[in-house]
Amino acid sequence: MSAEVKATPTPAAAPATKRRRRRIPVLSRRDRVLVLIMVAVPLLADLMFVWGPAIATVGLSFADWDNLGGLGNIHYTGVDNYRFAATVDPQFWPAVLHNVIWLLVFIGIASPLGMLFAVIIDRNIKGSRIYQSVLFLPVMLSLALIGIIWELIYSPNYGLLNTLLGHTSDSNSIDWLGNPHLNLWAVLVEASWRQAGYVMVLYLAGLKAVDPSLREAAALDGAGPWSTFWRVVFPVMRPFNIVVLVVTVIESLRAYDLIYITTKGTVLPGLELLSMLVTQYILGQTQRIGYGSALAVVLLAVSVVPITIFLRNAFRREDAR
Amino acid sequence: MSAATPDVGLDVPRTLDPLASAPETRRRPTSFGTVAATAFMIVMTVLWIVPILFALYVALRPISSTATYGYVSLPHGGLTFSNFTDAFTQGQIGHYFVNTVIITVPTVIVALVLASAVAFVLTRLHFRGAIFLLILFTAGNLLPQQAIITPLYWLFTQLELPIPGAVLYNTYLGLIVINVTFQLGFCVFVLSNYMRSIPDEIYEAARVDGADLWTQWWRLTLPLCRPALAALATLLTTWVYNDFFWATVLMSSGDKRPITSALNNLQGQFVSNQNTIAAAALLAAIPTLVVYFVLQKQFIAGLSLGSAKG
Numbered sequence: 246m247s248a249e250v251k252a253t254p255t256p257a258a259a260p261a262t263k264r265r266r267r268r269i270p271v272l273s274r275r276d277r278v279l280v281l282i283m284v285a286v287p288l289l290a291d292l293m294f295v296w297g298p299a300i301a302t303v304g305l306s307f308a309d310w311d312n313l314g315g316l317g318n319i320h321y322t323g324v325d326n327y328r329f330a331a332t333v334d335p336q337f338w339p340a341v342l343h344n345v346i347w348l349l350v351f352i353g354i355a356s357p358l359g360m361l362f363a364v365i366i367d368r369n370i371k372g373s374r375i376y377q378s379v380l381f382l383p384v385m386l387s388l389a390l391i392g393i394i395w396e397l398i399y400s401p402n403y404g405l406l407n408t409l410l411g412h413t414s415d416s417n418s419i420d421w422l423g424n425p426h427l428n429l430w431a432v433l434v435e436a437s438w439r440q441a442g443y444v445m446v447l448y449l450a451g452l453k454a455v456d457p458s459l460r461e462a463a464a465l466d467g468a469g470p471w472s473t474f475w476r477v478v479f480p481v482m483r484p485f486n487i488v489v490l491v492v493t494v495i496e497s498l499r500a501y502d503l504i505y506i507t508t509k510g511t512v513l514p515g516l517e518l519l520s521m522l523v524t525q526y527i528l529g530q531t532q533r534i535g536y537g538s539a540l541a542v543v544l545l546a547v548s549v550v551p552i553t554i555f556l557r558n559a560f561r562r563e564d565a566r
Numbered sequence: 567m568s569a570a571t572p573d574v575g576l577d578v579p580r581t582l583d584p585l586a587s588a589p590e591t592r593r594r595p596t597s598f599g600t601v602a603a604t605a606f607m608i609v610m611t612v613l614w615i616v617p618i619l620f621a622l623y624v625a626l627r628p629i630s631s632t633a634t635y636g637y638v639s640l641p642h643g644g645l646t647f648s649n650f651t652d653a654f655t656q657g658q659i660g661h662y663f664v665n666t667v668i669i670t671v672p673t674v675i676v677a678l679v680l681a682s683a684v685a686f687v688l689t690r691l692h693f694r695g696a697i698f699l700l701i702l703f704t705a706g707n708l709l710p711q712q713a714i715i716t717p718l719y720w721l722f723t724q725l726e727l728p729i730p731g732a733v734l735y736n737t738y739l740g741l742i743v744i745n746v747t748f749q750l751g752f753c754v755f756v757l758s759n760y761m762r763s764i765p766d767e768i769y770e771a772a773r774v775d776g777a778d779l780w781t782q783w784w785r786l787t788l789p790l791c792r793p794a795l796a797a798l799a800t801l802l803t804t805w806v807y808n809d810f811f812w813a814t815v816l817m818s819s820g821d822k823r824p825i826t827s828a829l830n831n832l833q834g835q836f837v838s839n840q841n842t843i844a845a846a847a848l849l850a851a852i853p854t855l856v857v858y859f860v861l862q863k864q865f866i867a868g869l870s871l872g873s874a875k876g
Contacts, residue, residue, distance in 0.1 A: 273778065273779075275779075283686065284684055284688075298721065302717055365606070380611065382614070382618065385854045385858045387809075390851055393843055394618065396840065402636065404637060408638035450869070538716045556704065
């Protein structure tokens, strides 16, 4: 390429001849090579390590493969994996249920709580900055770390919760993280502790974007703070509502770290989640790549909904330009 | 579901006349609503900080004391830093910190360089398919990691490195590659939104001055994007630092793992000593807390950039 590099050093002259497409500057040969590299390297990486595996997941979900004996050992089995999940696997439906509960708790409790925090902080009451700093603190911590520090609270014999409840002896202690009827809810408290702060920050940005004259107009029309918020402010924050919704759904599907650290990497009764089952089938003693992929496809299929909503919201305005 | 919202006093001012407060020069008169909101926030803030302070308290107490009296007790036997020093000497926290630096620093730099390159091309050269590529990158970042891990795991065990016998699996390089690729989408999305706000005239002037594409990107666009790059760097550092999933699945040996995923190994190592685990966890939190206190604005700006333009 170096021979012709200097051949067309004046691309600026070109737009004059092509007025109709004035936004596309004519590129020199060297510039074209540069553009190719700038796009090709990230694109190839993205295709190879994200989209390729995503497509391969779908393909493998219709096959049986133990990752031994090479690719030739992949046997096409149709929808057998899905049938097995739906009818035989005792962990599948509990996992689906737990993912749904996770999502409902995030939508019904963590997000409204975060929004409430944001609304109050946005009112600038005394101490707002302290509240904001503390409530946002868990968002900075890794979920693995959160799992560890909450184990101290839930510890059956020594923990804060059982001590407060007076249940610390071996006979009456409550095993918050072990009891299959309690452990999901105990973990969801930890997860919401973090999620609420995350939602709070997103809504704080949203509230700042609301034109103050809207509120004044609503107040002049006799609307109270309650109806002003729900009828005026909340609808105006639509893009932020969508982002929060998308983040909530995707975080619910990704839920993994907290469970993993709580169960030390195994799948415990009461804490089955699709994400945990997927990794169990690739990291376990017997690898069932095909079956794990089928479970991953369930995650993939559900994630298409929030991803589509987000993309429509994000790129619609671009088309208008 | 708005069940959690109404009973905290936000709706109370409705019964007081909202107009009554409007003409006053003080915007927030002390109303019942304000008092209720303040009380609520104080309670929540205390609830929010308790788990962290409790972990700190347990980490500061010797195991002999908590084993006898439980975690909720006066500090019999005094407070000690020995759990923290144990985390360093027996738990090798320092070693894991080094692993984290080896992975995080290149990840953030490479991700930002690649993302800004793509974003620059996609926003500046209006070729067909640019939007499609933008959507492709953005959507890739939103996939649940577990939805792609199965083939990815296999790929990592197959891709050979120039070093004999080595594959991408269980290497620092492997973790850098997947972290860069997975975070690329978000960075491309944020940076392309940011670059679109740079006026065309600047580029036209640069072209008249004979600036080639490299100059327009590296010398013109990147400096103009400094606020967005700073915010993204802060976010990425925290996210990659806190990554648990890639490091636990794509790394088999504990001694190469970065600090966050190594916490899981430490949990096994100190299984009977929660105090040292708590100390290790709190030590692992220090870098992100430093980021938080020093760069809170950048961090929040980054999150807002991702959502506000969305």
